[in-house]
Structures are given as structure tokens and as C-alpha cells.
């Protein structure tokens with residue numbers, strides 16, 4: 593089945609010459625939740641704005657349900673719900689009126705059944721006649737999602753859904769997203785919180801300086817998360833990893849005084865015993881040994897740092 597959102601070599605250079613997107617290619621499958629993870633200024637908002645027709649790409653293409661975002665803008669936009677970062681609701685408006693109004697903006701006929709379904713999906717049905725200012729912060733954010741879903745889009749963009757909110761609200765949002773996923777909504781969310789990507793996403797795309805560095809199923813990342821590192825401090829520095837140790841995944845510190853061995857905690861054999869024997873057989877004397885578990889955060893930081901290094 594063709595991906596519901598197809599992005600091909602999308603580039604964006606702002607007036608003034610800043611290149612915010614440097615050729616992004618990405619496919620999003622129907623029903624999945626993709627987290628677009630990246631540091632500030634990585635290009636997340638630019639990517640979303642371009643797909644939603646708020647920003648015009650410099651080159652490349654994208655389509656939603658087969659509708660090109662430029663040639664077939666209205667149809668493409670119809671398929672998209674966009675939840676902005678900021679709460680931009682009229683405080684005295686009635687909750688359900690917000691949804692009816694948003695639906696109307698897309699030229700869709702009034703449909704109380706759709707609004708009811710969306711409000712129930714978001715656990716806001718009891719609050720349908722409340723005024724926005726009477727709602728808690730979490731409910732207001734759910735009203736924003738309701739507005740974005742009122743015209744029955746197939747893809748929902750959540751731009752930093754929990755930026756600057758407290759832990760309880762964040763959990764509330766995670767539950768809401770879970771519920772939407774169970775209902776088959778395709779979601780792309782941007783975040784710079786790694787734990788958020790971990791909690792909600794099926795796949796994680798890491799973006800930095802306008803480029804996608806990596807797209808992987810979360811399960812794959814979790815497998816990597818299961819990797820552990822054994823740091824072996826050496827008494828004497830090594831100039832290089834000895835050839836006899838080539839079978840092990842070893843990295844030598846720049847000063848030659850430490851070896852780092854990465855191994856999979858889920859593997860049947862870690863290989864540590866063999867490595868210890870091999871070190872001893874090669875006359876390498878150990879000073880200290882420590883283990884540490886790598887986290888998604890490490891993977892992310894490493895990826896970004898690696899790229900920084902390449903730029904230098």
C-alpha cells in the first residue's frame with residue numbers, strides 16, 4: 593500500500609538564504625505514529641508548515657493520500673489536521689462550537705455526529721457546552737486536537753504537543769494520542785523530548801539542521817537501547833585495537849587508555865568472558881572495568897554529536 597504521506601527531497605531556503613530543509617525524504621504509513629525528534633531549530637516546524645501549505649518549498653515534493661501539496665493543495669490540506677504549538681482558543685467560546693467552526697472553515701457541511709464522535713474520542717463530550725476558560729490545561733489542548741480533527745482528516749500533525757507543560761499534562765496527552773492511534777489516526781508529532789518519542793511513537797525520525805539523520809522503528813531503537821557498554825581502562829596505552837581482537841566490537845579511546853566494548857544484553861552470550869581471555873592472551877593489562885547501559889538519549893546525542901563533528 594502506498595504511504596499516506598510521501599515526502600521527496602523537500603528543500604526550503606528562506607528569504608535571506610537560510611536553508612532550513614536540505615532534501616527531506618520520508619514515507620509515513622497509514623495508522624502509524626511517527627515522532628520527529630530534533631533539537632531547536634532543526635527544521636521540524638518548517639517541515640510541517642511546508643506540508644500544510646503555510647510555507648512554500650523551494651524544491652522537492654510531498655503528497656498526502658496521493659494529493660500533491662502544491663498542485664492539489666486544497667485536497668491535500670483537507671486530509672491534514674494541524675495542532676499548533678500555542679493554545680489559540682477564544683476563552684469565552686463554547687467547546688463544541690470550536691469544532692463546528694473549524695469544520696466549516698474547510699467547507700464541510702455541519703455534522704453533529706462527527707463532532708460528537710471526536711469529542712467522545714477526546715473525552716470532552718461532558719464538556720461540550722463548557723466555555724474554554726473553564727477547562728483545565730489538558731482539556732484545552734484536547735480542544736485544539738478536536739478542532740484539528742473536526743473536518744475528518746486522515747493525518748494529524750501535533751507540533752510539540754507538550755512543550756512547556758507539566759508532567760501530569762504530558763501523560764494526559766500521551767493517553768490521548770494512544771486513544772487516537774487505537775482509532776486509526778495517523779499522527780506525526782514533533783518533539784525534542786526523547787521520552788515523549790519513546791512513549792508514543794511507532795517510528796522515530798531524527799532531524800538535525802534540515803536533514804533526516806535516521807528513521808527507525810521504535811522497537812529497533814529499544815533493541816539498541818538494550819545494548820550495554822563495557823568500559824575497560826588499561827594500564828598501558830594502545831596505539832590501535834590489536835588485530836587478534838578484531839572479532840569484538842571494540843572502540844579505542846583517543847588517548848589509547850580505554851577500550852569500549854558494546855554488546856547486546858538480549859543476546860544469549862555477551863562475549864565478555866572470551867574478550868577477557870583474549871585481552872589477557874594478548875598481554876593487555878586491565879586497570880578497571882565499568883558497565884553502562886546506553887539510552888535513547890545517548891543514541892540521539894551521539895547521532896547529533898557525530899554530525900557536529902563532521903561539520904567541524
Ligand SMILES: Nc1ncnc2c1ncn2[C@@H]1O[C@H](COP(=O)(O)OP(=O)(O)OP(=O)(O)O)[C@@H](O)[C@H]1O
Nearest residue numbers: 606607610612630631632633634635636637638639
Ligand atoms: N521565516 C523564517 N525566515 C528565516 N529563517 C527561518 C524562518 N523560520 C524558521 N527559520 C529558521 O529555520 C530553522 C529551522 O526552524 P524551525 O522552526 O523549523 O525549527 P524547529 O526544529 O521547529 O525548532 P523548534 O524546536 O525550536 O521549534 C531555524 O534556524 C530558524 O531560525
